[in-house]
Amino acid sequence: MPKTVYVLNGPNLNLLGLREPEIYGHATLADVERLCAETAARFGLLADCRQSNREGELIDFIHDAHATKAVGIILNAGGYSHTSIALHDALVAVRIPTVEVHVSNIHARESFRHHSFTAKAAFASLCGFGIDGYRLAISGLAAKIGASAQA
Numbered sequence: 001m002p003k004t005v006y007v008l009n010g011p012n013l014n015l016l017g018l019r020e021p022e023i024y025g026h027a028t029l030a031d032v033e034r035l036c037a038e039t040a041a042r043f044g045l046l047a048d049c050r051q052s053n054r055e056g057e058l059i060d061f062i063h064d065a066h067a068t069k070a071v072g073i074i075l076n077a078g079g080y081s082h083t084s085i086a087l088h089d090a091l092v093a094v095r096i097p098t099v100e101v102h103v104s105n106i107h108a109r110e111s112f113r114h115h116s117f118t119a120k121a122a123f124a125s126l127c128g129f130g131i132d133g134y135r136l137a138i139s140g141l142a143a144k145i146g147a148s149a150q151a
């Protein structure tokens with residue numbers, strides 16, 4: 001049974017491709033999930049990709065990651081990154097190595113996006129690479145947990 005990485009996307013990320021393409025690009029969430037599945041497979045990992053517009057459901061996903069012994073979490077909590085102490089606390093509680101991803105460069109945008117509660121509970125953060133950030137995040141996570149590229 002391959003080891004699983006949870007890829008969690010938060011509010012409005014289901015609208016990728018449609019929402020503010022000048023900021024987020026034209027790729028869709030389906031493109032992101034395909035990229036994650038392909039990248040994870042390169043390291044012998046399985047990507048369990050989930051999206052929710054609800055804070056509580058995202059917390060449940062993090063608890064599921066713990067219950068199913070996931071080896072890592074890739075999290076783009078969208079706007080909740082900047083507001084959610086509860087998501088931060090869920091990540092701290094489960095102690096699963098987490099990489100935070102943002103499609104856009106949050107530091108080059110409005111000041112209310114500069115702080116992330118969830119990033120404080122992650123071992124690394126990536127922003128501004130577009131959807132390629134997810135690929136980079138999974139590669140970095142694989143290195144962190146010692147999963148090497150498959151031949």
Ligand SMILES: O=C1C[C@@](O)(C(=O)O)C[C@@H](O)[C@@H]1O
Nearest residue numbers: 012076078079102103104113
């Ligand atoms: O919904 C999002 C998307 C985002 O997380 C990103 O991927 O760039 C950045 C957040 O500030 C914003 O609320």
